Amino acid sequence: xxxxxxxxxxxxxxxxxxxxxxxxxxxxxxxxxxxxxxxxxxxxxxxxxxxxxxxxxxxxxxxxxxxxxxxxxxxxxxxxxxx
Numbered sequence: 299x300x301x302x303x304x305x306x307x308x309x310x311x312x313x314x315x316x317x318x319x320x321x322x323x324x325x326x327x328x329x330x331x332x333x334x335x336x337x338x339x340x341x342x343x344x345x346x347x348x349x350x351x352x353x354x355x356x357x358x359x360x361x362x363x364x365x366x367x368x369x370x371x372x373x374x375x376x377x378x379x380x381x
Contacts, residue, residue: 301350306358315359317351319343326355326377334369337377356380 304317315326324342328335337359340352356377363370372378 301354304351304354306355308358308362315355315362317355319346319351322346324351324355326352326359328359330368333367334371335363335366337370337372337374340374340376352376353380 304319307316309316313328313330317324322343322345324346326337327339328337340355342351357380360370360380370381372381
């Protein structure tokens, strides 16, 4: 499956953005506060790495946070590369 064909799903109650790839799931986790968001962890299963899934999750998460006018913070080194 091509990364362009994947859908990012926002699991608001679980504070995650996810991409399901069959039995595997890539995710971007965050903590949400009143007016700010802290992206805490990006995870892509070993067999799916190098396909752009993490980047797609981060770009989607950052876009959502900006649309919600949240102050963006990150304790995840990978997300830091996009700020």
